[in-house]
Amino acid sequence: MLERSLGGWSRGWLAGLSLVLWCGASVGAAEAPAPAPAPAVTVTIDTDRAEALYRCGETARFTIAVEVPEAARAAAKAKAVLTLDGGKVLETRNLDLTKGPSTIEGTLAEPGFLQLAVSVDAAGTRGNGLAGAGFEPERIRKGSAKPADFDAFWAEGKQRLAALPLDLRQTRLDAQCTEKAEVFAISFANIDDTRIYGFLCVPRGKTGPFPAWVSVPGAGPGPLGPSGKNYAEEGVLALTMGVHAYDVGTLTRDEVQAIYKELNAPMTYSHHGAPDREKYYFRRTYLGIDRAITWLASREDFDRKHMVIDGSSQGGGSALILSGLNANITALAANVPALCDHAGLLLERSSGWPRLVKGATPEERQPYLEMAAYFDAAHFAESITIPAIVSAGFIDRTCSPSSVYAAYNELKGPKRIFNGPREGHTTKVGEYPAFLGRWVRGQLGLTEPLPPTR
The missing domain is CATH 2.60.40.2550 (Immunoglobulin-like)
Incomplete structure (x- = not known):
């Protein structure tokens, strides 16, 4: 995406x-x-x-x-x-x-x-x-209210997953390792008899404890490799998690692409299971990644002070959702975040990707609206008090600026938004890309932190 x-x-x-x-x-x-x-x-x-x-x-x-x-x-x-x-x-x-x-x-x-x-x-x-x-x-409001049982829905899912054995599987990827970083394909047991997959990069030749960096990719088949190896070489635990239930860590790229094509044959994965909130695709995704983050935070080599989640588009929306789910995260960066303001169309504006709400009539839309509310990053934002940076492109037709602002305005902690009046759906929104690396390193404790900060 x-x-x-x-x-x-x-x-x-x-x-x-x-x-x-x-x-x-x-x-x-x-x-x-x-x-x-x-x-x-x-x-x-x-x-x-x-x-x-x-x-x-x-x-x-x-x-x-x-x-x-x-x-x-x-x-x-x-x-x-x-x-x-x-x-x-x-x-x-x-x-x-x-x-x-x-x-x-x-x-x-x-x-x-x-x-x-x-x-x-x-x-x-x-x-x-x-x-x-x-x-x-800065005064835009989201198109729907947070459901009364929103927190209970996610708490129940986390409890159900916690009852399952972790079943960590970890494979060292020798070809990916460097003198300063070790790279592993990892996976964990997940709900519905599935697994969640990703990559872990660990500093090599250094003694912890280390800060941690977490990322989820934009929409597509990936991640197709460990995106945080550079952070690991600086002394950071780097976790990259996919949203799918296939092994991105050990399959070849061609195999991943073939599975991804098959996955989307009936419809784009972002709509699988809708409008049933128990079966919706991203439910198992975020429960599984939340479990992976909790495992990362439990490692003896984690410093228990610095954990930054950083992503773009689907990854940006994921940063918001997972920050609302997992208290171990201490800062978030969300570039043109998706999964925001699913009910924006009720206010006659464009909702963010993946535009879950379907149907030409109110009756057809209602079940999608009800389900989408449990997966709206704007609702997760209500409970987020950690430092955050966000970006919005004014000509973004994938993750509309109004949907981004609807979520951003709900954040309760120190925050800053970067506007891109000239930009659409891109990683190069205004001053955001130049600021991102410096800010993340500050939040990881590698350099003096820049505002917004605690």
């Missing part, structure tokens, strides 16, 4: 405050000379404020400039759609490209995000642009 792509918007690049997307013609057949590429269509959208932030009731001004081949200009068609963060359509307008740049204005009376999407068709050559503007996002 976490990739440098936004579907039809994947080739967009912002220049200054602008989103610019280039689209050309396809390459010709290999046996014939390639035709000259068609002139590109360029769509540029500027907001009138660099930070793209406004008070409710203020007006956000979007300026749209479109460049098309001169021969196609008269026949070119351009359409602008203004929405409530990819949800409710607020305005649709056809643009006259013969009159130069166009301007569209919008405002919100309540906290939220405007999203402007522009599509252009110039004689078959297409271009797209996307821009966003936030209105007091």
Whole structure:
């Protein structure tokens, strides 16, 4: 899920405050000379404020400039759609490209995000642009209330799993080890006669106790390897856990990909078991990873002071969920977190990945809404008091900025959010990537901690 792509918007690049997307013609057949590429269509959208932030009731001004081949200009068609963060359509307008740049204005009376999407068709050559503007996002609230039995549901699951033997299986991966780190494939018994799998990297040639770093990958088949080896070489226990019930540690990449393809054949795994909360895919995932974290915290070589969880997209949502589940975690970093604000659509805005709530009618939606509430990172955030950093991309169509803020605003501890007015679903949101490593190392006790901190 976490990739440098936004579907039809994947080739967009912002220049200054602008989103610019280039689209050309396809390459010709290999046996014939390639035709000259068609002139590109360029769509540029500027907001009138660099930070793209406004008070409710203020007006956000979007300026749209479109460049098309001169021969196609008269026949070119351009359409602008203004929405409530990819949800409710607020305005649709056809643009006259013969009159130069166009301007569209919008405002919100309540906290939220405007999203402007522009599509252009110039004689078959297409271009797209996307821009966003936030209105007091620090006041955005989640779309549903935390269920009364939320804590009891998860406590019961943890108790059921605790009754099963741990059955730790650990295999040293000699080819992955270095002079400074030992690497192991690990797994634990999990509910429903399954196992949870991952990797553990342990400092080599050093005496503990050590701080610990935990990560869950973005959506997909992985992890396909130990992502925390660099931390282990600095003197940190590094645990990387997958969300699936197959052995990422000892299977080959081709074997993992084949199993993953089969897993998703009926539907994407993120919807397996819905709308039954007992059978939903992520229930066994988070119970299993919670067990792995508790085991990590029980190791004699853990310092019992520093445990940071760090992830992006699915991994970012996992950081929030697991921080709500496991008291051993002392700090969290969540880049463009998924699994947030599943009920955001009730407020006519876009929910975060995986958009669990289905159905065209309220009756069809209800069972999904009820189940989704138990797996909403925004509800877990209510009980989180540890330091946290989070990022949100204003043109993120996978994990919408309103869904991210709905969770972020529930956090109770020291926190900081990094906005990306130019960014979509990416690991490079604003200043977040430059800050992340320094902040995590401070929270691990390797360097002087930076705020937000205890």
